[in-house]
């Protein structure tokens with residue numbers, strides 16, 4: 001059943017977790033039985049913990065984040081150095097379980113869509129296996145058109161369905177003419193909807209910002225109804 005979303009980004013650090021938290025938090029606030037997943041993490045498991053807090057679920061981190069590498073590297077590289085293959089079966093087993101427990105699952109990828117997770121597998125392969133519509137998070141300012149176009153083209157080449165794009169202001173940059181003109185140009189070029197434009201907020205940029213502060217702020221700027229309607233669960 002198509003009861004979830006796979007969040008990818010145009011880059012690492014672009015705001016995937018912040019947006020995933022906003023979506024999970026908003027759905028939980030609407031009493032949706034929402035679950036979360038960060039299939040692969042490297043360097044830290046803090047994304048999985050933030051997602052867990054946003055959805056207020058009891059599942060252990062090992063289930064929400066089945067594959068973890070200690071080194072903050074692309075999984076294929078971390079796995080090589082740590083001499084340990086990522087156990088993709090563990091991801092699929094956890095996914096099957098979580099998708100049965102919840103009416104809607106918010107899944108955060110790792111890095112961008114072409115990041116290698118194994119010698120011969122990319123994040124796009126993982127997204128294809130999970131087979132939820134993907135949401136692309138990009139930066140709101142100059143440079144994003146190119147990154148969005150590359151990500152959209154790449155996703156389509158894997159046969160992935162894209163439900164939309166969120167433009168996030170991950171840094172305290174000036175809200176200049178590029179920020180104002182990017183949404184319409186991206187919609188024109190891709191034919192995909194912009195489902196949110198999230199401004200910079202220094203209260204959510206700090207480590208350890210309370211989950212309700214992040215969730216309340218981010219969810220205000222995202223079109224949640226286009227991501228989840230009661231019929232989608």
Ligand SMILES: Nc1ncnc2c1ncn2[C@@H]1O[C@H](COP(=O)(O)OP(=O)(O)OP(=O)(O)O)[C@@H](O)[C@H]1O
Pocket residue numbers: 009011012013014015016017018019047110111168169170171198199200201202204205206
């Ligand atoms: N709108 C925003 N306002 C303020 N800070 C933000 C905003 N969006 C993101 N940040 C900050 O930028 C950093 C990166 O965001 P985030 O962790 O969500 O990115 P990511 O794409 O999930 O990164 P990763 O690739 O490591 O998973 C975080 O410190 C976050 O708090």
Ligand SMILES: [Mg+2]
Pocket residue numbers: 016017018047108
């Ligand atoms: Mg993240």
